[in-house]
Every structure is written in C-alpha cells, then in structure tokens.
Amino acid sequence: MFTSCKGQKTEPAVRPATQANRFYTGDARELSEEVDSLLARHAGDKQYADLAALIVPHAGYYFSGNVAAAAYMSIPKEQGYKRIFLLGPSHHEWLDGASVNTEFDYYNTPLGNVKVDVEIARKLTEADSVFSYQPKAHDREHCLEVQLPFLQRRLKEGPLIVPIIISTNDFRKLQRIANVLKPYFTEENLFIVSSDFSHYPTYEDACEVDARTGKAVESGNVERFIAQLEENARSGVRNLATSACGELAIATLMLMMQDGGYEVNHLLYQNSGDIDNHDHSRVVGYHAFAIVRSGRQQTNTDFNLSDDEKRMLKDIALTSIKDSLEGKSVTEANFSHLTLHSALNQKCGAFVSLHKQGLLRGCIGHFGEDVPLHEIVAEMARAAAFEDPRFMPVTKDELDDIDIEISVLTPMRRIQSLDEFELHRHGIYIRKGYRSGTFLPQVADEVSWTKEEFVSHCAQDKAGIGWDGWKDAELYVYEAIVF
Secondary structure: OEEOOOOOEEOOOEEOOOOEOOOEOOOHHHHHHHHHHHHHOOOOOOOOOOEEEEEEOOOOHHHHHHHHHHHHOOOOOOOOOOEEEEEEEOOOOOOOEEEEOOOOOEEEEOOEEEEEOHHHHHHHHHHOOOEEOOOHHHHOOOOOHHHHHHHHHHOOOOOEEEEEEEEOOOHHHHHHHHHHHHHHOOOOEEEEEEOOOOEOOOHHHHHHHHHHHHHHHHHOOHHHHHHHHHHHHHOOOOOOOOOOOOHHHHHHHHHHHOOOOEEEEEEEEEEHHHOOOOOOOOOEEEEEEEEEEOOOOOOOOOOOOOHHHHHHHHHHHHHHHHHHHOOOOHHHOOOOOOOOOHHHHOEOOEEEEEEEOOEEEEEEEEOOOOOEHHHHHHHHHHHHHHOOOOOOOOOHHHHHHEEEEEEEEOOOEEEOOHHHOOOOOOEEEEEEOOEEEEEOHHHHHOOOOOHHHHHHHHHHHHHOOOOOHHHHOEEEEEOEEEO
C-alpha cells in the first residue's frame, strides 16, 4: 500500500502483462521452466563482471529466446545492479522523442511484479523536454516487457527498472537523450537495449545483411552504424523492411559510449529460419551483444611502429593498388608473410594519401578501432587510388610516379576547449549531427593558419557546418604516425 500526501492509503499502479500468452506463455510454472531451459543452453558461456549494456532481441521466445538467453547468461549470477534501464523502439506510436514510464509503480509478468524506479523516471522528464510520458507508447508495447522474465530468473535480487521507448529521426534529439542518460551509465546500473535486426528478407539475404550490421554494431561507432543501415536500405535486398528495428535505441547507446572505454562483444546470431526449418523466404534476424567496460579510456597512445613495420605497410598499400589494376580483390592479396608482427594486427584507424610530383592524387581514411591495421591500409590504399571523388582513378601508366604516405591514427579523445588542441601535433575531428569532417595533423604543416583558422576551415570545408559551426559541435583530437 502507498500513502498519499493526505495520508490516504492507495493501491500501487501495476502495468499488466499484456504480452503473456502472445510472446511468451502466461503460465508461471511453464514460463519459469522455459526461461531456465533457455538459460541452461548457455551455462558454459563467458560472463562479464564489467558488463555495461546488452543488446537483446524481443521476438517471441520460440524464435529469439535462445539468442536472448545468450545475452542474459553473460550477466554474472550474483551481480547486483541498482537499476536496469530498458531502452527499446516504439512499434505502435510515433513520439519524436523518448517516453519514460512515470505512471506505473510495477510491471507485472506471470512471475510477479518488477518495481519501476519512478523517481528516476520523473527526473528524466524534468531534465529535458525530449523525455515525456506518453501512455500509448507503453500500453501495447512488447519490446521491454519480454525482457523481464529473463531478468527475473537470471538475477538473484530484482533491481529497479526504468522503461524507456525511443522514437525520433532527429539525431540532435538522440544526442539529447544520450546526454541525459549518460550520468546513469555507471557500474551500478545496467542498460538493456531491445532490438531485432533484419526484417523479412530471405534466409540467405538476412545472414548477409545482419553480418554487415553486426560488424557495425561491434565497431561501437554510431556514424558507421547509421551509414551501414543506410547502405543496407540502398542495397536492393528484396523485402528488407529494416536492418534493426531498435536502431534508435542502439544509436543512443553508442552515443553514450562515444568517449571510449568500452568493448562490444558479439555473443550469438540466429534468425527465424534457423528454428525448426521455419520458412526461409521471409525471416527476422536476431543478434545478442555484450558491451563491457574495458578499463581504458580512449586517449593518445604510446603505440608505435618500427621502420621495418612501416616498410611492410607501404608494401601492402602498393600491392593493394597493383592488384586492383590487375582485377584482383583486396581479400585475394596474400599478406600473411607480412603480418606476423603484432603491430600490424592492431586495430586502429589509418589514412592513405597518394601524391604525384608533389601534388595530392588521392586521400581516403578510416577512423575507428574495428579493423586490423594491415587490412585497413590495404583497403584505404585502394580507395585513395580509385574512389576519391576529387580525382580520376589512378592508371597503371602513372603508378611509378605515385608516392604513398600513410597516417596511422591514435584513438580519438574528446576535448571541451581549443586550449586542449595543439597545432601540428593533433588532428581535429568535428561532428555535429550527421555531419563530420577532419584535418590530419600534417595539414597544419602545409598552411599558415592559426589554431582557430585550422578548426574553422575544417568546420566549413570538411564538415560543411559553417565557419563558426565548430563552436557548438563535438571536437575530438588524435595524433598520427606519418611515414
């Protein structure tokens, strides 16, 4: 019983289990046995003491329960969390923001009630108008409810939950949502993002699309994730309605991770076609990921390369260009004899610049720590030679006149002021909404700009956000090993 301000006793508000006997059985004993059986399949799976978040599917247990169980078994059994923040998409209502359930004290399942942290839910709505409570976003929504029986059976003591439905195409609003949630993204709380992946392609197409999307999720890079979804949408895959129905919740999680210090671990993939030879002509894909605090923040690193390793990378870049001119693909290039050195297998970003008679002939690069260095150099060399839209593709006749310059990038570090930026030492990366741009550190050696002019030119010429656009944008610095 609850006591009102006038001393009257009131019944707690309980959201009913609207999806019982739809997405999972409504019988408590059967539900316990089913969830325990699914969890038992993963009894030997790795558990993560520094678990920060999970990405979990939300289809009926018959289809996605095994993948969901892989996620929940990555939680140590005795792990105590103060709160579980549940983030998911809206399948029924358009919100243009986030709806947090502030009106119910409990969520009910056949296994009992799960308590809502109403106080924190209300604080979110007070922190930013992007949060509100819209009842229709929660009334029939299944994506959060189906997570609860797994939490009830996996965790010894049920923590409080904060149910949040996210629905907006405005990237700035996603950033605001992430900014409000970020202070709660700590060791005492766990974030669970509810999302299925490809919807309705064939079995074979789902496997290919979901593999690409999964790699983008593993990168932890929100821009790469969004770009991959857009690429999937343009790919012409028949009947592909979406690559990830929870893309907005996933993007919000990635925005909270952008300062670094997190590793994304892929746990399991299946699609509905894997279940008892289900129809392969129209399937839905399911991934499970565990996001773990890695114990290190992205800062400038002491990573270095020997002269021999630099020479090997130059050979890789040149071989990649030559192979392309001969019609071979990057994957056909055999660099196994070059990659015994651990430094060449480090995952880091790199730019490859081509010069001809001292003039730029092409430059393409990749940020992030998701691909081994030797692979990214091969890919970027090929892209610089043939895909830079500013230049015609390099021809075999001019190859002998091409000089290759490689810039291996240290991890990016966010800065709050230009006082933290050192001209000639740091490269700058500017992000504002969907727009971004960068200047490598060595650009400062080619111009006579001040620090402010350097950043302003990057904002205007590269990011396309105007001369002063950097002043309210996100700024990152990095260093480069140039050879």
